[in-house]
Amino acid sequence: MIETVSTARAHGGTQGVYRHRSAATGTDMTFSVFVPDHAPGARLPVVWYLSGLTCTHANVTEKGEYRRACAELGLIFVAPDTSPRGEGVPDDPAGAYDFGLGAGFYVDATQPPFDRHYRLWSYVTDELPALVAEAFPIDTTRQSITGHSMGGHGALTVGLRFPERFRAVSAFAPIVAPSQVPWGQKALGGYLGEDCAAWRRHDAVALIEDGARVKALLVDQGDADSFLAEQLRPELLADACEKAGIPLTLRMQPGYDHSYYFISTFLADHLAWHAERLR
Numbered sequence: 001m002i003e004t005v006s007t008a009r010a011h012g013g014t015q016g017v018y019r020h021r022s023a024a025t026g027t028d029m030t031f032s033v034f035v036p037d038h039a040p041g042a043r044l045p046v047v048w049y050l051s052g053l054t055c056t057h058a059n060v061t062e063k064g065e066y067r068r069a070c071a072e073l074g075l076i077f078v079a080p081d082t083s084p085r086g087e088g089v090p091d092d093p094a095g096a097y098d099f100g101l102g103a104g105f106y107v108d109a110t111q112p113p114f115d116r117h118y119r120l121w122s123y124v125t126d127e128l129p130a131l132v133a134e135a136f137p138i139d140t141t142r143q144s145i146t147g148h149s150m151g152g153h154g155a156l157t158v159g160l161r162f163p164e165r166f167r168a169v170s171a172f173a174p175i176v177a178p179s180q181v182p183w184g185q186k187a188l189g190g191y192l193g194e195d196c197a198a199w200r201r202h203d204a205v206a207l208i209e210d211g212a213r214v215k216a217l218l219v220d221q222g223d224a225d226s227f228l229a230e231q232l233r234p235e236l237l238a239d240a241c242e243k244a245g246i247p248l249t250l251r252m253q254p255g256y257d258h259s260y261y262f263i264s265t266f267l268a269d270h271l272a273w274h275a276e277r278l279r
């Protein structure tokens with residue numbers, strides 16, 4: 001059952017925030033959904049947005065500036081949380097921002113004590129899609145996915161593993177090869193264990209090397225992003241896509257950093273690109 005936390009009119013649509021008890025995570029989970037006004041009985045295409053480290057649903061909802069574009073394009077926009085939260089949910093032992101709370105990395109953890117609640121893969125690919133398809137006027141044959149940084153990693157891996165579900169995949173400054181960068185090595189090691197073989201299904205570059213494909217892929221990356229060289233490494237994705245024949249559009253955006261100033265500049269553009277593919 002979904003509890004409505006808040007609703008507000010915006011850009012000729014309704015921005016809602018909702019809470020429910022998740023079977024996947026064993027916790028309450030909060031997410032946001034924007035629904036443009038639509039004809040009675042109509043079903044609309046949906047764009048999923050997966051957020052980055054330290055985020056809840058609220059970061060993109062409050063700073064993403066997507067509502068005007070979604071209203072004009074007739075797109076539903078869904079933004080889940082990035083981790084389980086609440087009593088009994090373990091965090092990074094040192095309280096670091098890049099693991100634990102706000103940093104679920106879109107995997108189902110296998111390592112104690114995280115395996116009980118950190119099941120964001122099941123949550124975003126299974127439980128939440130079923131829930132929102134039931135509660136909102138979504139056309140489930142017209143879905144696409146995007147995300148930022150850790151959420152860009154999530155969008156890429158979910159899109160690559162569900163090519164029939166998602167007509168298009170885009171990302172903002174994504175972690176493209178978590179097995180090869182410090183954020184990813186810490187998270188995949190902590191959640192999945194030290195056997196790197198288990199990491200490949202949660203690594204976009206490895207998935208492409210192993211044969212996964214997407215129909216269309218758009219990535220924007222700021223060249224003034226302080227995480228670019230160490231954590232993001234878009235050249236690894238470009239190289240893998242070129243070898244695999246995946247049509248990647250990678251746009252390096254001069255002067256842009258890693259923040260929501262960057263995301264909000266280009267999010268409407270991504271939505272228009274998704275809408276083209278969701279017609």
Ligand SMILES: N[C@@H](CCC(=O)N[C@@H](CSC=O)C(=O)NCC(=O)O)C(=O)O
Nearest residue numbers: 052053054055059097148149150151260
């Ligand atoms: N310097 C920050 C690091 C956290 C950060 O930059 N988080 C990004 C996503 S990074 C990759 O997933 C973010 O989206 N933050 C939320 C926001 O509203 O900007 C720190 O130390 O916390």
